[in-house]
Amino acid sequence: MNGQTKGSKRFARLAQRPINKDTFIQEWPEVGLIAMDSASDPKPSLKIVDGVIEEMDGKARADFDMIDHFIARHAVDLERSAEAMATPSKELARMLVDIHVPRQEIVQLISGCTPAKVVEVVNHLTVLEMMMALAKMRIRRTPANQAHVTNRKEHPALMAADAAEASLRGFAEIETTVKVARMAPLSAMAILIGSQAGRGGVLTQCAVEEALNLRLAIKGLTTYSETLSVYGTDPAFIDGDDTPWSKAFLASAYASRGIKIRFTSGTGSEVLMGHAQGKSMLYLETRCLMVVKGAGSQGVQNGSISCVALPESLPGGVRAILAENLIATLLGLEVASGNDALASHSDIRKSAKLMLQFIPGTDLVTSGYSAVPREDNLFGGGNFDAEDLDDWNVIQRDMSIDGGIHPVREDDVLRVRERAARAVQAVFQELGFPTITEAEVGAATYAHAGTDMPNRDQVADLAAAERFLQGQQTILEVIQALDAHGYGDIAERVLEMQRQRIIGDYLQPSAIFDDDFRVLSAINDPNDYQGPGTGYRPAGKRWQAIQDLPQAVNPREMVGEAPTPIALRLQSIGPAAQGVDMEVVVALGPAFGEEITTTIGGLSHSDVLREVMAGIAEEGVSARLVRVLATSDCAFIGHEGAKLSGSGVAIGIQSKGTTVIHQRDLEPLNNLELFPQAPALSLDSYRQIGRNAARYAKGKATTPVSVPVDNTVRLRLIVKATLMHLRETKRVVLGALPLELQVTWHEEPL
Amino acid sequence: MIKKRLRYPLSETIGDSIRSRTERPLAELTLDNLRLGLLAPEDFLIHSEALKLQAQIARAGGYRQLASNLLRAAELVDIPNEKLLSMYNALRPNRSTYEQLTSLADELQNVYNAEETAKLLREAAEIYKMFGLCLAGS
Structure with missing residues (x-):
């Protein structure tokens, strides 16, 4: 830490390094400040009488807490339990890294396991083995990535331009959030229009409170939602103002409107809320994940997410985060694997941690790559941001790995940014929202950050947002406005996102769309990795796109x-x-x-x-x-x-x-x-x-x-x-x- | 008719026969029809049949709990937005009495024929009572 040194010039220099701005603590298991394998984590056990779980992980039914009840009723597959619980954990762990054991076989066995059993299996694995397992167990074959797009000024033209650039760069999903909740309709609208100006098929969401979120989705302003948070102890869950049952209902409510959802959880949240009950972070996260599965969510965003600096302060914390990603896949869940919130002051440490998900590949390698500068990130600062985009592209090229994006040309970026800003300008005009001027369109086209933008009258924007939310207008008026102003192609794409809702293909696990709105999910693109020569690897046009750095020159010409x-x-x-x-x-x-x-x-x-x-x-x-x-x-x-x-x-x-x-x-x-x-x-x-x-x-x-x-x-x-x-x-x-x-x-x- | 083995994605296999909750075929949900003022927001709501088909696909793919969720969703398609939101809020901790929850479950079953969702609510009511998450009875 930043303490006094005793005169060594070497130690003085080391003390100034970014890594030593990070906080490190020793374990304190009694309060839950332990990443994995706490002495008070329960040992696996399961007793079933007449088709009912009477004992789970050393606890009799009468002593179950609320979460135990939910897991016992919804998340443990009793038909698989006898075989699964009788298989030694070390043997299960070895199956995870055995290329001769296919993914489906493991998913079926794990479906019969209790939370403590799953944790015991994963505790046997080193980080390298977990990476091998993740490569095999990820549910979608093709990896992808998600972007975060926000800006300090909540400027709709900049929001649209940044969303357009992010989708051009290849992000499959874009998430925004707001400083002021009432701004949500305009921000959601801006990234939806912007994303479809970049390319078709990008899914968008706006992270706000559950009820408002559902309203936005019903209006057609968002196409998926991942704010459904769950916690691993009863009091933390209640503090989150939900129960597993209310979340399960909410999941069905979204699906009843044809909207994709993903739950959120992550190590460290319970101890942060003061309710870890002396259990390890990974054990509690495993309970979360079984609630997620039991509630019928197709997937989860996990990998500690906003709490990431907490497990990273502890020994083995980064290993625990990889373990939680892996467990999600073992349960057959889509995983958007963290790497979103700022996790360290050290670029070396951030990159090293990233490799644990980047190399094996996950459904969404980050659950929000900050496609804007850090100063504009309203999620609390991105771990990787707009200034790191070329680093990411080069690392993909170095390792021949698909991290979900690809290099782009400046001309193309400027073209889609301007079009997105103009499209939003047209919609604002048509719907009677405060004017977006030519100067704002120009600034948004060339901007790097919110500071490059003129200020807007936020009061007027907020009033327009409120009117839209409370009024009868929906995304259909937006589509008509786009069409009327010569943005027929963007109108078609935004309309297609609405059409997909009545089809429901993208409600299946790990669903994303390609540029032509062809759905890609664990159903039609299941991960088939089984060792060398199998599974996904970037090839053909995709590999060409990944390696095509604009800054790479032709050596023959040199x-x-x-x-x-x-x-x-x-x-x-x-x-x-x-x-x-x-x-x-x-x-x-x-x-x-x-x-x-x-x-x-x-x-x-x-x-x-x-x-x-x-x-x-x-x-x-x-x-x-x-x-x-x-x-x-x-x-x-x-x-x-x-x-x-x-x-x-x-x-x-x-x-x-x-x-x-x-x-x-x-x-x-x-x-x-x-x-x-x-x-x-x-x-x-x-x-x-x-x-x-x-x-x-x-x-x-x-x-x-x-x-x-x-x-x-x-x-x-x-x-x-x-x-x-x-x-x-x-x-x-x-x-x-x-x-x-x-x-x-x-x-x-x- | 549903084939023995459902082919996914539905958009590519039975896209023509997919209808919205308002019984409008997918093929009519076009920009042209929107220009002509023929489409309303309700035309973009999913039909319970589509959700049931997706539930079958999920189950066949080994995603049992997702299938159950999609079946519950199929039961909820006719519930108006505001009603749906109020049901969710009623299910949050310490919002409803035990009786309110069970009568909500009855309403779901009797009015909306939402048997699976009603089951989920009854289970919630029992658990909430057990853990003190219900408001005191009236």
């Missing part, structure tokens, strides 16, 4: 670049002779001064050569130039030169500038001095190299040339070095003898 003209002419005048006099041979690579005319550090070959020769001359020694054609390797170029040199000393220079001082009687890969980091060499360095070589030739004591060290050189320039070397190597003529060169200097580049 190689083909015409050389920059230089004020130097090197003319070959026949085979190089064996020297006898006091001299230093300067041996040049095959492309030096011709195919390539500048070093990797941007120095002109004419300047480099002039300095080297001047350095040699300073020591009163003559220089002789030869071109080596038989090799492009720096050491061998130098050694070839040394063999020809009357003094036995030569300087070898590759075209990219890498240089060696060599001596005839050394092994080729040995040397007097080597300068492997060409970008670090200045013209002065080359002069000193010339001088030193001459001193070695004369047998004088010589201090090696000092060159500054830059440890980022290799990172920055390795691609360029490779391409320059390829170009030089192309000029190699195997077995060719070195050529004597005559140098002519010119006033101007030729």
Whole structure:
């Protein structure tokens, strides 16, 4: 933590690192500050008498709490129980990572387990094993991702533009929320229109209080809802103003209007509310998940969500979060696997944690990637935000993994952003909402953050939102407004979202839509991973899209670049002779001064050569130039030169500038001095190299040339070095003898 | 007629025969008809038959509890929005007496033929009574 150090400069530096802004605590099991495996977690047990559970996890029916009753009645499949409970937990755990045991078999067995049994199974797994299991147990084959879109000003044009960009980037779902609850109708409307301007089929929701949420959905302003929170102890559930039965009813209420839902839970919420009853976070979360399943939800958003910093303060907390994602899949639930709320000050720690879900893949890798800057995130700050989008894209490309999005081009982004903002402008005009000006549309098109937007009259917007919510108008008036103002395509897509409601295909587990509104769910796209060569992997067009970074360049074009003209002419005048006099041979690579005319550090070959020769001359020694054609390797170029040199000393220079001082009687890969980091060499360095070589030739004591060290050189320039070397190597003529060169200097580049 | 093996997604297999709760075929839910003023919000409500078909698909896929949820949903399609919201609120903790909950269950069963949902409410009433989540009786 940020405490005083005792004088160690190392510790002082470490104390300032982002990781040490995070809070870490030791376990305190009695109050529930323990991630997994608390001594007071119950041991699995199950007694069934006449088709009724009489004892579960060491508790007699008479001692059941409310949640036990719900789980016993709705979440445990009694037909499967005998076999499931009799199977040793370690054996079940091994089945999870055994590629020969298919997912369906495990789901069926787990359906007969009690909460404590499920926890005991997962406790046997390391993080790596959990990742293997998650890859197999995720219910939808194709992974996807969800975006969060909000802004500080609750500006509808910016909301629409950001939603359009998020859907263009490939997010399957977009969620918004509000600062002021009364703004919800306008924000929900803006992201719905915006999302469909980006591409068809993106699902949208607005996180507000349950009753308001249902109202928005009924009006057609949202297409799914994931705010149905559940908790793992009775008092926490009651504090959440619900029971498992009221949530189950709510789930059916949504489905009766054709609206997809997903429940929410996550480790840490109970202890945060003061009601953990001394149980581990994972045990309580498992109870939540069994309530979710029992209530008939198709899926869950979990992975600690807004409480994430709490389990992460504890030993094994990140493992527990992975375990809860895994348990959701074991129960056959769609999982939107957290990674949404800000979890650490450390980018290293955030990325490391992300990999646990990113690599195996989940139905929605985050339950809200902040597609806006952190300052605009009304969910309390995103773990990954708009500024991390390219990092995410690159990591997908690095690992050949589909994290649910793909790189986009700036032109395309600007086009959909403007269209979305204009579409919302038209709808506002048609419905009599406060005007969205041209200036606002323009600002929304090019904005990065809410601060780029003009201020709006929030009172007027809120009044319009309230009128819409209370009035008779619905999404149908919005669709007509879009259509009337020339946004027929967006109107069609928003209408299609409404049509899907009467079909109900997207009520099935883990349902999303592709661009053409083809539904993809665990029913028609079930995860079939069973080891190498099976399951989902990005291929074909999808893999092309993932790897197509706008900043990636074509290396062939880099190689083909015409050389920059230089004020130097090197003319070959026949085979190089064996020297006898006091001299230093300067041996040049095959492309030096011709195919390539500048070093990797941007120095002109004419300047480099002039300095080297001047350095040699300073020591009163003559220089002789030869071109080596038989090799492009720096050491061998130098050694070839040394063999020809009357003094036995030569300087070898590759075209990219890498240089060696060599001596005839050394092994080729040995040397007097080597300068492997060409970008670090200045013209002065080359002069000193010339001088030193001459001193070695004369047998004088010589201090090696000092060159500054830059440890980022290799990172920055390795691609360029490779391409320059390829170009030089192309000029190699195997077995060719070195050529004597005559140098002519010119006033101007030729 | 329902085939032995339901093919999913319904939109691709029996899309033509899907109707809204107002008995309007899916094919009529078009932008053209909206322009002509022929469509109302109720035309975009799901039919109980579609929910029952989806429940069958869920059950066949091994999602037993989701299937039950969709069957309850099928029972709720005719309940007006405000009534549905008030039923949800009545089910929240400490909102209703035991008798109010059981009579709500009776209403669901008798008025809306919502047998499964009524069962869920009766079960809730019993549990709420057991755990002191009912208001004191009148």
